[in-house]
Amino acid sequence: MxxxxxxxxxxxxxxxxxxxxxxxxxxxxxxxxxxxxxxxxxxESTANNQVKFNIFRQMFKEPDSGKDLSETNIFQSDLSFQPVTEGLPLQISEYITPQGSSTVTITEKNINIFPYNSKERRVGVSSVRGAKNSASQRLVKMENVAEAKKQAAGATTKLSEADVKGKLLEFAWWMKKQGYANETIRCNTSALKVLVERGADINSPESVKEVIARQNWSGNRRKNVINAYTLFLKMHSAHWEKPKCTIEQKIPFIPTEQELDALIAGAGKKLAAFLQLLKETTMRAGEAIRLEWTDIDFERRIITLNKPEKRNNPRMWKASKELIAMLKGLPKEGRRVSCKATCFTLKHAMWRTRKRLASKLKNPRLEKITFHTFRHWKATILYHQTKDPYYIKQFLGHKTLKNTEIYITIEKTLFGEYSDEFTVKVASKPEVKALLETGFEYIYEKDGLMFFRKRK
Structure with a gap:
């Protein structure tokens, strides 16, 4: 209606x-x-911001033959958008662009702030009476000449929705030519789109600063948006003074293994296999999304990652029988193991699963689990079992040991700095394989029995 x-x-x-x-x-x-x-x-906001014109407006009056024609003449005029045609009744008729025009009038000043003007339109002012009189066709000049010169010099105006889409597409293609990863391109264009949706003019750094200052973003989110806009200005060979950004180092949330297993058990078939893959391999979500069927050796149960994110090192893992069985149960509808699923669709499925299980199991901690939580948990447990930071660095694919140091702090807090308590198992040869798969390490053999231990 x-x-x-x-x-x-x-x-x-x-x-x-x-x-x-x-x-x-x-x-x-x-x-x-x-x-x-x-x-x-x-x-609704676009409709409310539109400029309303009074079509029949007392802008001029009929000239008096007894007065000097150089004075301002006011008479009734018709202000309208007209298509480009020949024989316009007004001698002065020109394109109105965001950069202004050489002849700026009161009429043009109003039209230039109209939100959806386009180059295909021409603005004309035609008189109702006295059209043949050249003196009646003169336009009133702007009262403030300085302001007119400012507009003619290229004062910035807010871009239309179509112009913004064009700018973002141009930015994405420029990043693609520069060799940026697809996920980086997506994140940067998404950051600029958020700025525009919240009222920023991406042609004005000061406008972008004002919008960023009003947002209640985390330090990392603010940093990503600032870097995205800096890259956008670099494309246009421009610079700006970056706003200050403080990133607070936070300890990641480490759930228990029972909580992770409960989330996997309550998830759907595809999401459960995806989460189990993250738990055993410490892949990032983007790396697991790009995993292909040719990267999995089902006979030897080996998973290879040749396309790591963040310029990390490629890695290989030995998968459990449970994970291999879950992967074999997935439909092979393409090259990728995740089929047509995207990071967005999997995150949405994860959000619904967490919310449902947190309510069902009365455990709100489940809602704090993200895809990256599996990586933090695995790294912490591995360091607790091995006490070898270099092994953790290699397992995670880190370039430097600095990124691995956080897990040393977490392990000391969770398990105690001087905790040397072990669970000891004695087994014969048929039981060795099961103990090794559950994290026990071999100590020595005596009287035909092998001794294993695992930190508590």
Missing amino acids: GTKNIRCPECGSERVWKDGLRHLSSGGTVQRYICRSCGLRFS
């Missing part, structure tokens, strides 16, 4: 219908509309 007092910002039609709601991250909603005349979809 139609709506009152809402006009299309593109064609000005009143045939505007409601077209659902846009749900914001802050919890609010924005009404969306669709124009039945031109098909444009726009939001």
Whole structure:
């Protein structure tokens, strides 16, 4: 059904219908509309910001033959958007662009702030009376000449939605040519899109700073947005003074193994296999998404990662029988093990599973588990078992030992700095394999029996 007092910002039609709601991250909603005349979809804020023109406006008056024609003449005029045609009744008729024009008038000043002007439109002012009189066709100059010169010099105006999309597409293609990874391209363009949606003008660094200052983002999120916009300015050979950003070092959340297993058991078939893969290999979510069937040796139960993220080292792991069985149960619909699933779809499935199980098991800690939590948990447990930071560095694929030091702190806190308590097992040869798979390490052999131990 139609709506009152809402006009299309593109064609000005009143045939505007409601077209659902846009749900914001802050919890609010924005009404969306669709124009039945031109098909444009726009939001309520766009409609409210549009400039309304009074078509018949007392801008001029009829000239008096007894007065000097150099004085301002006011008469009734018709202000309208006209298509480009020959024989316009007004001698002065020119394109109005965001950069302004050589002849800036009061009429043009109003039209230049119209949100959806385009180069295909030409603005003309035609008089109702006295069209043949050249003196009546003179436009009133702007009262503030300094402001006119400022606009003509290229004062920035906010980009339209179509211009923003073009800028983001150009930015993405520039990063692709520079050799950036697809995930980096996605994150950077997404960061700029968020800035625009929250009111920033990406052509104005000061506007971007104001929007960033109003956001309640974490230090890492703020840093990523600042770096994305810095890269955008680099594309245009521009620079800006970066706002200060402080990153607080936080200890990652380390759940128990029982909590991780409960989440895997309650997940769906594809998500459960994905989570088990993360638990055993410490892959990042993006690395596991790109894993292909040719990277898995089912006979020897070996998984190889040749496309690591963040320029880390390639790695290989020995998989358990449980993981191999779960991977074999997945449909082989393409080269990738994750089929057509994306990081976004898996994150959404993870969010629903966590929420459901946290409510069912009465354990809110499950909602704190993310894909990267599996990597933190595995690294902490491995250091507790081996006390070898270099082994953890190699297992995780880190370039330097500095990134691995955090797990030493976590292990000391969780298990005690001087804890040397072990669980000891004595086994014969048939039981050796099962003990090794559960984390026990071989100590020595005596009287045909082998002794194993594992830290508590």
